[in-house]
Amino acid sequence: MVVSNPNLTNPLKANDFNSDVFPTWCPGCGDFAIWGALKNAFVELKLPPHRIVLVFGIGCSGNFASFIKGNVFHSLHGRALPAAVGAKLANHELDVIVIGGDGDGYAEGLNHTIQTMRSNINLTYIVHDNHVYSLTTGQTSPTSLKGFKTKSTPDGAFEYELNPLGMAVTAGTTFIARGFAGDIPHLTQLMVSGIKHKGFSFIDVMQPCPTFNPELSYDWYRQRVYKLEDKNYKPDNRFRAWEISQEPLPEKIATGILYQEQRPTLEEHYPQLAAGPLVKRDLNKIDISALLESFK
Ligand code: SF4
Ligand code: MG
Numbered sequence: 001m002v003v004s005n006p007n008l009t010n011p012l013k014a015n016d017f018n019s020d021v022f023p024t025w026c027p028g029c030g031d032f033a034i035w036g037a038l039k040n041a042f043v044e045l046k047l048p049p050h051r052i053v054l055v056f057g058i059g060c061s062g063n064f065a066s067f068i069k070g071n072v073f074h075s076l077h078g079r080a081l082p083a084a085v086g087a088k089l090a091n092h093e094l095d096v097i098v099i100g101g102d103g104d105g106y107a108e109g110l111n112h113t114i115q116t117m118r119s120n121i122n123l124t125y126i127v128h129d130n131h132v133y134s135l136t137t138g139q140t141s142p143t144s145l146k147g148f149k150t151k152s153t154p155d156g157a158f159e160y161e162l163n164p165l166g167m168a169v170t171a172g173t174t175f176i177a178r179g180f181a182g183d184i185p186h187l188t189q190l191m192v193s194g195i196k197h198k199g200f201s202f203i204d205v206m207q208p209c210p211t212f213n214p215e216l217s218y219d220w221y222r223q224r225v226y227k228l229e230d231k232n233y234k235p236d237n238r239f240r241a242w243e244i245s246q247e248p249l250p251e252k253i254a255t256g257i258l259y260q261e262q263r264p265t266l267e268e269h270y271p272q273l274a275a276g277p278l279v280k281r282d283l284n285k286i287d288i289s290a291l292l293e294s295f296k
Contacts, residue, residue, distance in 0.1 A: 078108025
């Protein structure tokens with residue numbers, strides 16, 4: 001694609017996606033790496049900011065909304081996915097990327113996460129999974145490890161940890177990956193593959209939060225992370241993907257593409273949506289008199 005906006009460089013560079021606001025994340029936060037990887041992915045895909053819709057949830061990851069250039073919508077807590085679905089249905093020529101955290105997507109927004117996975121609408125969902133509520137200064141989240149002590153669990157978390165990858169496998173997600181914020185080139189490639197995938201792409205990113213979850217440091221992750229592609233793993237078997245998703249997080253952390261398949265997307269399935277983006281259709285020419293009649 002030729003970049004026509006005079007404010008952009010041609011070819012695109014990662015800096016073209018910087019807003020005027022420099023990130024306010026804490027020094028050493030894994031969010032910087034996710035921000036960098038996403039900008040690299042846009043450059044590799046030659047996707048200029050005006051072609052992208054970025055929808056954010058609430059949390060430290062949601063503050064990303066102020067630090068990136070594109071069509072940005074900062075939604076309510078846990079409600080990024082429904083807003084993104086609306087944007088995609090209105091114009092499915094746009095690439096819609098959704099960004100949230102583990103609290104936002106696996107607690108407040110959990111039902112939206114599961115239902116959107118099932119729908120296979122063509123979106124990319126990136127979760128900054130730091131295993132803690134961080135914007136609210138440190139409370140236990142659904143992916144916090146058992147025994148984790150925070151303001152909300154001073155005696156240690158009792159509940160079983162939610163397994164996002166296992167949940168994605170059983171909800172029928174057609175692209176499932178896990179990345180690590182300590183490996184930007186690898187994370188970039190996962191984002192490129194996820195954005196290219198036709199259908200719902202889910203990328204759970206292991207994100208160190210040195211301020212409110214310092215035990216899960218970069219070193220802690222590096223001792224556990226391995227790449228599926230180094231094991232000659234083929235991401236085409238849902239049962240095998242589920243088995244990998246059950247590896248206990250404190251011991252082994254598989255990264256890479258866990259599962260991928262092609263299935264009709266939501267917008268392809270419904271003829272009304274497959275007819276093309278709503279914004280390009282002349283709404284005055286659509287006859288809804290029969291529909292109105294049915295309400296009488
Ligand atoms: Fe990052 Fe944690 Fe600081 Fe939030 S509190 S900006 S997640 S290091
Ligand atoms: Mg979090």
